[in-house]
C-alpha cells in the first residue's frame with residue numbers, strides 16, 4: 235500500500251528533481267523554483283531541470299543528530315556549485331573521511347528521515363561524490 239500525503243505529493247516535482255526557474259528577461263537562475271525573479275523582478279520564469287552535477291566547494295561535518303533523523307553519524311553538509319552556476323547547501327552522502335574540496339558531486343535521492351508517528355519515510359536530494367569524471 236502506498237500513502238502519499240497531499241503536501242508531499244504536491245511538492246514531489248521539486249523534491250525529487252532539481253527544478254529551478256530561469257528568468258526569460260535577465261537569465262538569472264532561481265533555485266528552488268519561484269515564479270518571480272529575485273534579480274530583476276520579472277515574472278516570465280521558465281522551469282528548467284538542473285543537471286544535478288556540480289563541484290563541492292567546501293563542507294562541514296556535523297556530529298549532532300536531530301530527533302527523527304536517520305541514525306547515521308556524522309553527517310555532512312556541503313556547499314555545492316552546480317554546473318549551472320548556482321550555489322546550494324545540501325546534505326552529502328557516501329562520504330569518505332578524506333573528502334576533499336573541489337570534488338565532483340551529483341544529486342541522488344536518499345532517505346532523509348522516517349516519521350515514527352505514521353511510519354512514512356521522507357526522501358530528499360543528497361549529493362554524493364562522482365568518481366572518474
Ligand SMILES: [Zn+2]
Nearest residue numbers: 257260271274
Ligand atoms: Zn530576471
